[in-house]
Amino acid sequence: MxxxxxxxxxxxxxxxxxxxxxxxxxxxKVGYNNWVGFIAFFxxxxxxxxxxxxxxxxxxxxxxxxxxxxxxxxxxxxIHLSTVDAAILRSANAPGSLKVVALVDTSAGADAxxxxxxxxxxxxxxxxxxxxxxGECNEVLLQKALQAGGLTEKDVTxxxxxxxxxxxxxxxxxxxxxxxxxxWISQLVGAGNANAVFTSKQAPxxxxxxVVISAQGEKxxxxxxxxxxxxxxxxxxxxxxxxxxxxxxxxxxxxxxxxDIKGMLGKVTLYDLATSSAQMKGEAAxxxxxxxxxxxxxxxxxxxxxxxxxxxPDFAK
Numbered sequence: 001m002x003x004x005x006x007x008x009x010x011x012x013x014x015x016x017x018x019x020x021x022x023x024x025x026x027x028x029k030v031g032y033n034n035w036v037g038f039i040a041f042f043x044x045x046x047x048x049x050x051x052x053x054x055x056x057x058x059x060x061x062x063x064x065x066x067x068x069x070x071x072x073x074x075x076x077x078x079i080h081l082s083t084v085d086a087a088i089l090r091s092a093n094a095p096g097s098l099k100v101v102a103l104v105d106t107s108a109g110a111d112a113x114x115x116x117x118x119x120x121x122x123x124x125x126x127x128x129x130x131x132x133x134x135g136e137c138n139e140v141l142l143q144k145a146l147q148a149g150g151l152t153e154k155d156v157t158x159x160x161x162x163x164x165x166x167x168x169x170x171x172x173x174x175x176x177x178x179x180x181x182x183x184w185i186s187q188l189v190g191a192g193n194a195n196a197v198f199t200s201k202q203a204p205x206x207x208x209x210x211v212v213i214s215a216q217g218e219k220x221x222x223x224x225x226x227x228x229x230x231x232x233x234x235x236x237x238x239x240x241x242x243x244x245x246x247x248x249x250x251x252x253x254x255x256x257x258x259x260d261i262k263g264m265l266g267k268v269t270l271y272d273l274a275t276s277s278a279q280m281k282g283e284a285a286x287x288x289x290x291x292x293x294x295x296x297x298x299x300x301x302x303x304x305x306x307x308x309x310x311x312x313p314d315f316a317k
Contacts (some may be wrong), residue, residue: 025056031068031080035242036264041254044235053227073280084208085137094304101315103276107207110269113145114194115177122149128176129157131166138179145198182264205287280313
C-alpha cells in the first residue's frame with residue numbers, strides 16, 4: 001500500500017510538472033506554404049525544437065507565400081514564412097508595417113522556366129504562350145530568361161497563373177512554356193515532358209524565402225520571435241548534418257517521397273542565421289532593390305516607394 005501511494009504521488013508530481021512545462025510555452029502563430037525550402041520549419045516541429053525554446057507554435061498553411069502577409073499585419077499571425085518579393089510588395093504599400101528578420105533559403109534551381117519538348121533555349125520562347133504569375137518574382141525570372149534569349153515580353157504571350165497551375169497547364173499542353181517550381185520541375189523534366197530552359201540558379205537571390213514579422217508583433221513578441229529564429233537555426237544545422245532524416249521529415253509534411261525531397265534540396269541553398277545576416281547586408285539587399293524597381297515599372301508600387309528598413313540583418317543578434 002505504501003509503495004502504491006508513493007507511485008501515485010510520483011505520477012501526480014510528474015503530471016503537475018508536465019502541466020507546468022506546458023503552461024510555460026508561449027503561443028506563436030506562424031503562417032507558411034508547403035515548400036521544400038522551409039524544411040527547417042518542418043524539422044523544428046518534428047524534433048521539438050520550438051517546444052524546447054518555450055514556444056507553442058501554431059502553424060497555419062497558405063497556398064501561396066504572400067497570402068499570409070495581410071493576416072500578419074492585422075495581428076492574426078505573429079510570423080509568416082514568405083518571400084522577399086512578397087514582403088517588398090506589401091510593405092511598399094504599407095511603409096513600416098513589416099520587417100524581414102531572417103532569410104531561410106534561396107532558390108538555386110528549384111524554380112524554372114520550363115518549355116515543352118520543342119522549347120529548349122531561351123530564344124525558343126519567341127512567339128510562345130507562357131504561364132507565369134504576373135507581377136511577382138516569377139515574372140522577374142521570366143524576364144531574365146527572355147533577356148538571355150534576346151527577347152522581351154512583347155515577343156511572347158503571357159497567361160497569368162500561379163506556379164502549380166502553370167505546371168498543370170504545361171503538362172496538359174495548354175501552354176508551351178511555364179514558370180513553375182518543385183516538384184513540377186522534377187516531375188515534368190524527369191518524364192521527358194519538358195525542358196528546363198532557364199532556372200533560378202542562373203538568377204541568384206531573385207527568389208528568396210524569409211521570416212517576416214509585423215511592427216506590432218515585434219513590440220509584443222520580440223523574445224518569442226528571437227526564440228523561433230534560434231530554433232530554426234538549430235533545425236537548419238540538423239538538416240545539413242542529417243540530410244536523410246531531414247528529408248524523411250519534410251517528405252511526410254509535404255506528402256512527397258523522401259528521395260524526391262533530397263533531389264529538391266540540391267536546388268535550394270539553406271541559410272543559417274550568420275549567412276542570412278551577411279546576405280541581407282550584401283547580395284540580398286541588391287536583389288531587393290532590383291525587385292523594387294520591377295514593381296515600380298509594373299506600377300505595383302509608388303515611384304517613391306523604398307525598401308529602407310525592411311531588411312533587419314541584426315535582429316537575431
